[in-house]
Amino acid sequence: MDSCVVPLRQGGLSLVQTTDFFYPLVDDPYMQGKIACANVLSDLYAMGVKTCDNMLMLLGVSNKMSDKERDTVVPLIIRGFKDLAEEAGTMVQGGQTVLNPWVTIGGVATTVCPPNEFIEPGNAVVGDVLVLTKPLGTQVAVNAHQWLDEPERWNRIRLVVSEEDVEMSYQVSMFLMSKLNRTAAKLMHKYNAHGATDITGFGLLGHAKNLVQHQKNEVSFTIHNLPIIAKMAAVAKACGNMFQLLQGYSAETSGGLLICLPREQAASFCKDIESEDGLQSWIIGIVEKGQRKARIIDKPRVIEVTPKIE
């Protein structure tokens, strides 16, 4: 699953640890640093871990950058990463930087904790519901934004979105991707979550399938609702099968948590997150008896989402 859990020699403690690194996808280095940090921490949060004890930063600096580009961009990436680590109540102590053809950014997040501080992902039961804590569509939004400068591609989507829509959805995406899933991790304990995963490169359904395969009980996941950043469903449709957004496979970066919650707790969970973070969450599906399959129903309800940017 998202993090590894290693029992330690010291009585009852476990090491919970994760690493992730990728290539920049937004043109704002400071935000890119924040997004990379949020993305690494998300794997811990998916385990219900709310305190990270240390982060390492992994950086590949492009050997094709001029000295001036390097001296401008790299400190901003590092600052973004460190600022968000601080917001998460942790520190960046250690890491490595290398020269590489492509800019690379990522990190390692580690916590040491007793068993009651993390939540094993495999305890969903029939009757649970599935909650998602961020809307989908970040990759579509980031791509659409790049296409503003590529007339041929822009022509494919200009009938369904305006430049302003695209600019707005790009800003919304940066905001969402740099948002910590920490409140959700904390509330997973309060509301007795039975397991979770974070949504990243394999898309909602890809990660749902992985999570359901790790369940102890014979359950399946059925997803009815797709909360999507406003207009991005239309953009995805205009691009044919390219993104697979409505099929559940569009990649997300630093996406939300998908959480199995007891049905009677889910509404309170969503309400608490909204009052703490000002961000909506959604009940998007149910846990049924089954052979550990995950699916999206034939005509899912698309919920158009326009979060308020802080």
Added chain:
Amino acid sequence: MDSCVVPLRQGGLSLVQTTDFFYPLVDDPYMQGKIACANVLSDLYAMGVKTCDNMLMLLGVSNKMSDKERDTVVPLIIRGFKDLAEEAGTMVQGGQTVLNPWVTIGGVATTVCPPNEFIEPGNAVVGDVLVLTKPLGTQVAVNAHQWLDEPERWNRIRLVVSEEDVEMSYQVSMFLMSKLNRTAAKLMHKYNAHGATDITGFGLLGHAKNLVQHQKNEVSFTIHNLPIIAKMAAVAKACGNMFQLLQGYSAETSGGLLICLPREQAASFCKDIESEDGLQSWIIGIVEKGQRKARIIDKPRVIEVTPKIE
């Protein structure tokens, strides 16, 4: 220094953690995996940590490789890394693989331990001696080996080495680079080491300077002896100032530990390592009163080393 040490919330325990990744330097993927693993662990060993609780593997697979190359090379790298982790008594649980223009290999090594399991590097006192646990010259040997296929460069060194010498020093280097510094870490406790560092990219003197700057006491390091893989001093000289091997700045990969030891313990330390690992160590210098400088004397004694390969 080499690893970060983070005090944990759990009484008296610390998280000791390090990361390192780099680009392949030998043409044997299995050995390359071992070398990368040994190199990451070396940072923990320099702290006197002999038990690593978990490793993550970080892998960049070249997007320029054919499917066949990828399917041949990558499993061998991974196997080498994992085999050496096992030899070190630890496991690789977690990590990430990405596509990248250059092959990249590295990892993260983490341990959780009470204060008596690691040795702070800053306690050298006047009268200590400096011990080095692997000979220098790995970069020279690796380069000389590449030059066998580059007539122009080979011509620069063919008067001082034979092809057989170069082949042998390359095999010796692979053997040394894939050798764990674990026995040294263990013996640092037995013989009351006052601090250590591992020798990697900045060369012997580069890392000695870094270590001396972290000393609590007003001390300096003076290095008299340079143990060097046989013939590599001659190769370095034939190349002019290119390697800076005799000046102490030739990069090493997964080099030895440089350890500050009480004078009366150093000989026993070296003897113990030799009887456990079959590998020589050397007293290469002394700790004197000073302003935290490190230097190699004007005409250091070069010790030509030909380790027996297992």
